[in-house]
Amino acid sequence: MDQPTDCSVVQELLAIYALGALPAGECRPVVEHVAHCARCAAELSDYQAVTEALAESVPLVEAPPELEARLRLAMAQQPAAAPRAGRWSQERIWRAAAGFALAALAVLVLFLGGLTLRLNRELVQTRAELDRLTLALAASDSTPVPVMGEPGQVPLAHGQFIYAEHSHDGVLVVRDLPPLPDDRVYQLWLVRKDGGRDNGGLFRPDERGQAWLTVQASRPWSEYKAMGVTVEPPGGSPGPTGPRALHGDL
Secondary structure: OOOOOOHHHHHHHHHHHHOOOOOHHHHHHHHHHHOOOHHHHHHHHHHHHHHHHHHHHOOOOOOOOOHHHHHHHHHHOOOOOOOOOOOOOHHHHHHHHHHHHHHHHHHHHHHHHHHHHHHHHHHHHHHHHHHHHHHHHOOOOEEEEEEEEOOOOOOOOEEEEEEEOOOOEEEEEEEOOOOOOOOOEEEEEEEEOOOOEEEEEEEOOOOOOOEEEEEEOOOOHHHEEEEEEEEEOOOOOOOOOOOEEEEEEO
8 A cells, every 4th residue: 555644544554553453565654654643653552552451351262263264255155246447356355354344353352452451440449449358357356237227118138337446447248238219329327426427438239139338437436336328319418318228336
């Protein structure tokens, strides 16, 4: 191909180039363009970062050895186009079809790569949080508190609130908690000895009615006397406004 000077032309090839699927004869113009175009070079760097991360996090699966032969056979069986001036050769048609397929694959790979990176970050954060809680709650001064459902609200719900007195860490674990409509969430409150309440976080149960919430208290646990859970609007409330669903004495 002629050397592309238009960014829009090069940008159509960057994803395929990052995957290493661009024909060798078409790589040089791309390389020469990104050498003096900062915008395309940055976009190529993003593509390469995603494909490298995806390669490290997703196991590779080899395509069946007969795939190429089957594709060529299927194309050969298609009716030939009527002769006309400037008609593409079958080899060029094959390359164009392969290019479109690789472009579609590149988009899919980049989407899955971005999703994989986000999930990996969330998993790392969750593991770090669980490791921190495990160390805190395994301490000798950790205290489990029974949590019960309010008879008029969620009578079957039950669980535990566990906190470590030497730190501000705690965790709420609840079972048999009924689901809520989309416009409501459960909100945990830490009830202070002076009667005030500190927000402990928002949560929803899973389809089995189970829920767990990690808590970072803003005060020492010695300043609290109880915990409670109320039903609140999405995003929570500055103070309890809905009915109390759960309670426990610290």
